[in-house]
Amino acid sequence: MALSNVLEAPAAGFNFENSSSVPENNLYVRVNEIHQRSVVFSSFFFPSPVFYPLLQDGVVLGADTRATSSEVVADKMCSKIHYMAPNIYCCGAGTAADTEKTTDLVASNLTIFSLNSGRKPRVVMAVNILQDLLYRYRGQIGASLILGGVDCTGSHLYTVGPYGSVDKKPYLAMGSGNLAAMGIMEDGFRPDLELDQAKQLVRSAIQAGILNDLGSGHNIDLCVITDRGVDYIRPYQESQYKDHRTNKYRFRQGTTPVLTDTVVPLELEVVEEKVQQMETS
Amino acid sequence: MNSRGLRSQLKDSVPVAGFCPQSQFGVQDSLRGGFSSVKNELLPSHPLELSEKNFRLNQDKMNFSTLRNIQGLHAPLKLQMEYQAARQIQRLPFLQSSNLALDTLRGSDDTIGFEDILNDPAQSEMMGEPHMMVEYKMGML
Numbered sequence: 001m002a003l004s005n006v007l008e009a010p011a012a013g014f015n016f017e018n019s020s021s022v023p024e025n026n027l028y029v030r031v032n033e034i035h036q037r038s039v040v041f042s043s044f045f046f047p048s049p050v051f052y053p054l055l056q057d058g059v060v061l062g063a064d065t066r067a068t069s070s071e072v073v074a075d076k077m078c079s080k081i082h083y084m085a086p087n088i089y090c091c092g093a094g095t096a097a098d099t100e101k102t103t104d105l106v107a108s109n110l111t112i113f114s115l116n117s118g119r120k121p122r123v124v125m126a127v128n129i130l131q132d133l134l135y136r137y138r139g140q141i142g143a144s145l146i147l148g149g150v151d152c153t154g155s156h157l158y159t160v161g162p163y164g165s166v167d168k169k170p171y172l173a174m175g176s177g178n179l180a181a182m183g184i185m186e187d188g189f190r191p192d193l194e195l196d197q198a199k200q201l202v203r204s205a206i207q208a209g210i211l212n213d214l215g216s217g218h219n220i221d222l223c224v225i226t227d228r229g230v231d232y233i234r235p236y237q238e239s240q241y242k243d244h245r246t247n248k249y250r251f252r253q254g255t256t257p258v259l260t261d262t263v264v265p266l267e268l269e270v271v272e273e274k275v276q277q278m279e280t281s
Numbered sequence: 282m283n284s285r286g287l288r289s290q291l292k293d294s295v296p297v298a299g300f301c302p303q304s305q306f307g308v309q310d311s312l313r314g315g316f317s318s319v320k321n322e323l324l325p326s327h328p329l330e331l332s333e334k335n336f337r338l339n340q341d342k343m344n345f346s347t348l349r350n351i352q353g354l355h356a357p358l359k360l361q362m363e364y365q366a367a368r369q370i371q372r373l374p375f376l377q378s379s380n381l382a383l384d385t386l387r388g389s390d391d392t393i394g395f396e397d398i399l400n401d402p403a404q405s406e407m408m409g410e411p412h413m414m415v416e417y418k419m420g421m422l
Contacts, residue, residue, distance in 0.1 A: 010400055010402060010405055011334070011396075011400070011402075012396035012397070012399070012400050012401060012402055013333060013394075013395050013396035013399055013400060014329070014333055014395060014399060014400070015399070015400050016325070016326065016327040016329070016330045016333075019326045019327040019330075105393060105394070105395070105398075108393045109392055109393055112391050112392070112393065113391075116391055133394075136336070137329060138328065138329060138332070140328070140329055
């Protein structure tokens with residue numbers, strides 16, 4: 001009876017109190033709701049080829065900059081290439097908040113690791129942490145990521161799906177525009193590309209996605225990671241459809257005329273005055 | 282960190298209680314909890330609810346069971362004894378403890394997960410009534 005006053009501390013982590021169970025025949029409604037809540041990064045990124053060993057060893061990642069919320073563009077200049085470690089960057093497609101938060105979490109874990117051990121993190125470590133995390137939540141975290149980086153064992157490129165699947169390839173594309181991008185990649189990829197050729201290839205692939213997919217658009221960002229450092233080029237190519245405002249829309253002071261002006265003073269009276277000595281010792 | 286699951290080690294999951302209506306006198310509190318339905322109370326409403334509730338317990342179970350297979354019975358027994366001891370280190374009944382010893386034993390003191398960011402119990406807005414909590418702990422209630 002009085003047990004209702006004894007508090008059970010809420011468990012840390014996700015709180016499912018607000019989720020309601022939906023009967024099976026309303027599955028359509030449920031899916032619709034999810035889309036409206038999320039901002040989807042329709043994107044594709046890309047990662048690029050490992051260069052010919054005699055030349056530089058590195059990875060080129062590219063992404064567009066459009067974030068959509070159903071049919072409306074939510075963000076024209078969003079940044080899809082996230083930082084994970086000084087030598088590891090990650091492109092994220094799927095639900096915007098999920099990719100941001102998950103990459104932040106993994107970045108924090110990698111930083112803690114490198115502070116603890118004094119070593120630079122490896123790309124496989126980030127992949128393992130991500131895979132465990134996403135598998136634990138059974139795909140409810142909608143993050144499809146492409147990780148690329150250069151560490152002491154060389155350059156690597158991995159993709160992690162929302163359910164925790166991992167793939168390691170020389171070139172990858174993810175997101176809604178991945179079909180168009182993959183076509184360009186399959187055609188143009190050679191194992192011995194130079195840096196400039198690789199950048200051009202990535203650019204063309206993303207351009208194909210921008211032109212042929214509604215969920216991708218605007219600028220192209222590139223991130224080149226080599227063992228000498230990271231070159232984050234934002235933007236690498238700007239969209240040709242920028243809007244130019246022809247007028248200034250600020251109004252000068254006094255545009256709206258004041259017709260009447262009424263001032264009402266608020267009368268307050270002191271009801272009670274109490275002085276309490278403060279203990280300052 | 283996470284043990285790559287050996288699902289065969291997981292014979293039966295921990296039964297879940299706690300879906301009863303949360304209010305005084307055991308009646309459904311419509312103002313705070315919404316309308317009640319038997320299905321909502323018996324079954325979890327989110328696919329992850331059960332698995333998240335039992336996640337740590339299941340993970341510990343799997344870890345202990347693999348440890349037992351590799352190193353013999355004594356290893357998990359000794360570890361479980363240490364876990365029990367670390368679990369006893371708490372603050373007053375109505376205050377949140379950091380569980381530092383338990384975290385260190387588990388190895389989760391140098392990892393950050395969603396349980397460190399979301400719904401941190403140390404920052405919850407509700408606190409149990411101190412006298413009630415102490416009496417409950419003492420068994421006087």
